[in-house]
Amino acid sequence: MPGSSAITRITAVDMRYPLPPGAGTDAVHTNPEYSLAVTHLETDDAQSATGITLTLGEGNRLVCNAIEILARPLLGRAIEDLMADFGSVSRQIANDSAMRWLGPHKGVVHLALASITNACFDLWAKARGVPLWRLLLELTPEELVGTLDLSYLEEVLPRQCAIDLIRSHQVSRAEREGILKSGYPGYDTSIGWMAYDDDKVRELTKRALARGFSAFKLKVGSADESRDIRRAHMLRECAGDSATLMFDANQQWNLPTAMRMCRDLAVLRPLWIEEPTHPDDLMAHVELASAIAPVKVAAGEHIPNRVVFKNFLRSGAMHYVQADATRLAGVSEFLTVSLLARRLGLPVVPHVGDMGQLHQHLVLFNHIALGHEVNFLEHIPHLRQHFVHPAQVEGGVYRTPQEPGASLDLVNLSVIVA
Amino acid sequence: MPGSSAITRITAVDMRYPLPPGAGTDAVHTNPEYSLAVTHLETDDAQSATGITLTLGEGNRLVCNAIEILARPLLGRAIEDLMADFGSVSRQIANDSAMRWLGPHKGVVHLALASITNACFDLWAKARGVPLWRLLLELTPEELVGTLDLSYLEEVLPRQCAIDLIRSHQVSRAEREGILKSGYPGYDTSIGWMAYDDDKVRELTKRALARGFSAFKLKVGSADESRDIRRAHMLRECAGDSATLMFDANQQWNLPTAMRMCRDLAVLRPLWIEEPTHPDDLMAHVELASAIAPVKVAAGEHIPNRVVFKNFLRSGAMHYVQADATRLAGVSEFLTVSLLARRLGLPVVPHVGDMGQLHQHLVLFNHIALGHEVNFLEHIPHLRQHFVHPAQVEGGVYRTPQEPGASLDLVNLSVIVA
Numbered sequence: 001m002p003g004s005s006a007i008t009r010i011t012a013v014d015m016r017y018p019l020p021p022g023a024g025t026d027a028v029h030t031n032p033e034y035s036l037a038v039t040h041l042e043t044d045d046a047q048s049a050t051g052i053t054l055t056l057g058e059g060n061r062l063v064c065n066a067i068e069i070l071a072r073p074l075l076g077r078a079i080e081d082l083m084a085d086f087g088s089v090s091r092q093i094a095n096d097s098a099m100r101w102l103g104p105h106k107g108v109v110h111l112a113l114a115s116i117t118n119a120c121f122d123l124w125a126k127a128r129g130v131p132l133w134r135l136l137l138e139l140t141p142e143e144l145v146g147t148l149d150l151s152y153l154e155e156v157l158p159r160q161c162a163i164d165l166i167r168s169h170q171v172s173r174a175e176r177e178g179i180l181k182s183g184y185p186g187y188d189t190s191i192g193w194m195a196y197d198d199d200k201v202r203e204l205t206k207r208a209l210a211r212g213f214s215a216f217k218l219k220v221g222s223a224d225e226s227r228d229i230r231r232a233h234m235l236r237e238c239a240g241d242s243a244t245l246m247f248d249a250n251q252q253w254n255l256p257t258a259m260r261m262c263r264d265l266a267v268l269r270p271l272w273i274e275e276p277t278h279p280d281d282l283m284a285h286v287e288l289a290s291a292i293a294p295v296k297v298a299a300g301e302h303i304p305n306r307v308v309f310k311n312f313l314r315s316g317a318m319h320y321v322q323a324d325a326t327r328l329a330g331v332s333e334f335l336t337v338s339l340l341a342r343r344l345g346l347p348v349v350p351h352v353g354d355m356g357q358l359h360q361h362l363v364l365f366n367h368i369a370l371g372h373e374v375n376f377l378e379h380i381p382h383l384r385q386h387f388v389h390p391a392q393v394e395g396g397v398y399r400t401p402q403e404p405g406a407s408l409d410l411v412n413l414s415v416i417v418a
Numbered sequence: 419m420p421g422s423s424a425i426t427r428i429t430a431v432d433m434r435y436p437l438p439p440g441a442g443t444d445a446v447h448t449n450p451e452y453s454l455a456v457t458h459l460e461t462d463d464a465q466s467a468t469g470i471t472l473t474l475g476e477g478n479r480l481v482c483n484a485i486e487i488l489a490r491p492l493l494g495r496a497i498e499d500l501m502a503d504f505g506s507v508s509r510q511i512a513n514d515s516a517m518r519w520l521g522p523h524k525g526v527v528h529l530a531l532a533s534i535t536n537a538c539f540d541l542w543a544k545a546r547g548v549p550l551w552r553l554l555l556e557l558t559p560e561e562l563v564g565t566l567d568l569s570y571l572e573e574v575l576p577r578q579c580a581i582d583l584i585r586s587h588q589v590s591r592a593e594r595e596g597i598l599k600s601g602y603p604g605y606d607t608s609i610g611w612m613a614y615d616d617d618k619v620r621e622l623t624k625r626a627l628a629r630g631f632s633a634f635k636l637k638v639g640s641a642d643e644s645r646d647i648r649r650a651h652m653l654r655e656c657a658g659d660s661a662t663l664m665f666d667a668n669q670q671w672n673l674p675t676a677m678r679m680c681r682d683l684a685v686l687r688p689l690w691i692e693e694p695t696h697p698d699d700l701m702a703h704v705e706l707a708s709a710i711a712p713v714k715v716a717a718g719e720h721i722p723n724r725v726v727f728k729n730f731l732r733s734g735a736m737h738y739v740q741a742d743a744t745r746l747a748g749v750s751e752f753l754t755v756s757l758l759a760r761r762l763g764l765p766v767v768p769h770v771g772d773m774g775q776l777h778q779h780l781v782l783f784n785h786i787a788l789g790h791e792v793n794f795l796e797h798i799p800h801l802r803q804h805f806v807h808p809a810q811v812e813g814g815v816y817r818t819p820q821e822p823g824a825s826l827d828l829v830n831l832s833v834i835v836a
Contacts, residue, residue, distance in 0.1 A: 028518060029515050031515050055520060058514070059516060062483055063520070096476070104697070
């Protein structure tokens with residue numbers, strides 16, 4: 001390494017990316033402008049790194065302002081030194097004596113920590129000249145766990161238990177490394193946005209089938225319930241009997257409505273119903289998951305931290321853990337939730353607030369290092385032209401990224417911050 | 419009324435109030451600068467109104483910026499018209515299609531909604547020329563419930579159930595109106611901040627006893643557990659056998675530590691242990707509440723919304739509901755949680771992010787209109803010189819406020835926004 005990669009400049013950047021009409025719409029987000037609150041790091045040896053979190057436009061600036069405040073402790077730190085004890089750094093930032101009041105560990109301040117953390121991991125991998133998945137796989141169990149804040153998990157995942165879990169999967173790693181060659185399967189969310197009309201859904205589904213996808217997600221939670229049902233039947237007909245379907249209500253239903261709609265949608269054999277009700281409503285998820293079996297519940301896109309996940313995972317509230325490293329406190333808390341989920345026997349199928357750029361690394365680590373089963377990774381190509389190294393999805397499969405870092409660098413960003 | 423009190427100007431103001439050394443300190447907030455993110459409203463008939471939420475300094479500006487964005491729908495609205503359907507207004511703001519992503523219903527955006535909502539209730543009471551408690555008591559059950567967003571509570575508190583609950587207590591109101599004359603009892607939090615040394619705690623306790631208080635709260639959760647135990651014994655000795663004591667860990671403990679400390683502190687017969695662990699950890703609260711009985715658990719200061727409260731209230735996670743109208747979405751969601759708590763048989767003992775200014779109105783309503791028992795209201799006098807109408811606490815009792823509005827007007831604010 002040419003230098004210590006000490007962080008000499010931190011810039012928060014408010015990046016906005018308008019979408020084509022109807023793209024990204026769902027039951028509660030009716031007019032999204034995909035926006036990234038970016039943490040840009042520069043070092044004394046001319047490295048640069050990018051961390052992101054997603055917002056939907058208005059308010060993105062608030063997250064940038066929070067980044068500016070919370071990232072201060074990083075300035076001047078050499079990246080290897082920083083990451084050797086990143087669990088403590090993360091905990092210190094998350095528990096800033098004043099900013100903590102604005103969460104704690106949720107909302108704007110936690111989104112900011114996500115962006116900051118992801119930039120640190122990007123820089124770390126670049127400084128070592130390897131893609132993030134390789135960096136994570138090459139850490140010892142102790143080094144990996146040292147990047148995590150395991151506080152408030154003591155009764156379920158004490159530090160030694162996390163280390164042992166990783167170590168116990170080391171001997172069998174080779175059996176799982178084939179995924180690096182075959183690529184990680186994807187599923188397509190972009191066929192079924194809420195505002196798309198039937199013809200468009202059909203056309204996009206056919207095109208995705210032709211491109212190799214066999215799993216599709218449809219937005220439900222419309223004010224017109226019959227529209228949801230009609231579209232779901234249409235998708236099943238169009239995609240075929242063997243396709244995997246998922247329905248996503250984006251929190252729109254209350255519990256009685258969710259009960260009714262999940263039963264009505266069950267005839268279409270969905271793999272899961274996603275975000276059936278308010279993401280804070282643990283007991284509603286538990287009641288629902290029990291009532292609609294064998295239909296499964298997926299959630300996580302709006303579950304803010306490891307403590308809430310611990311509660312959902314332990315109580316039977318969900319079957320698919322949609323952790324998101326841009327909602328949680330970045331790579332670090334994503335890995336923590338992945339360890340929790342592995343310990344409690346649940347699969348992690350990320351929600352991709354990063355459009356899959358970062359998560360393509362993390363699902364490889366989850367499978368190879370933690371022994372998580374291979375599922376599929378959400379694919380949303382909206383922003384691909386804005387990434388320097390857009391995820392390569394071919395034949396419905398994410399090709400393993402080879403560039404150093406976390407694949408988060410954005411086109412034109414270095415010009416903007418210059 | 420001289421006019422329609424249409425809102426013509428909305429200003430968000432970042433007010434900071436440094437505290438004396440040690441004041442306001444606890445296990446996790448070590449250097450607080452009490453700060454208010456203020457919503458200031460002006461009307462076409464020269465009324466003005468004030469809403470607040472509390473922060474601890476750094477980050478207060480973020481909440482002000484969120485207020486500026488979220489309050490836009492209020493502009494031009496006549497106050498009676500606005501409040502006739504405030505439940506819908508509140509729901510619309512909380513579910514702003516883009517800003518919702520930053521919560522939902524928690525963190526910076528929800529604190530902003532608290533400030534906005536409280537300003538609306540202040541303006542409404544002033545426009546009618548009555549103190550807020552009287553305004554609320556004079557509303558019909560339908561009018562009161564019309565100010566609430568009851569979404570995601572359908573299985574526990576459907577609209578008609580809320581109306582019936584209020585109506586069922588109307589005939590017996592006269593029995594409870596004596597509280598308006600006697601005043602609502604207070605308890606003193608200011609004797610036991612974390613950074614105060616033993617002598618100071620003793621001196622302040624004696625002074626508070628002499629001023630008529632008989633209930634006291636002590637900060638615990640120190641890194642030095644023996645310090646907590648020693649101070650707790652000291653307080654019991656100083657306050658006497660008949661005093662009511664509460665211990666507040668401010669979320670510092672993990673579950674194993676909380677189990678141990680609550681048992682060690684039980685010999686001092688506290689009324690409750692407050693915020694024993696992470697505020698998102700429902701199951702830890704349930705386990706703890708069951709394990710440490712008959713010691714009771716209090717929480718709520720950091721419970722962000724009615725959905726999370728519904729979960730805590732239904733699961734036996736807490737015995738005392740410390741709802742705070744500056745953490746929840748203002749008066750409206752506070753009343754919603756008060757209805758929920760009444761329905762589920764639990765007492766509401768507010769945390770006072772407003773220093774009791776607003777909550778002195780709300781506990782009167784809770785007792786008289788909802789039949790909640792008389793408990794006591796937290797008393798923190800730090801900011802009293804900054805309020806135009808500081809709460810009058812005499813003989814350990816809050817005297818019923820008589821000025822029109824919600825008692826939130828701040829000294830010098832009209833000059834600042836002019």
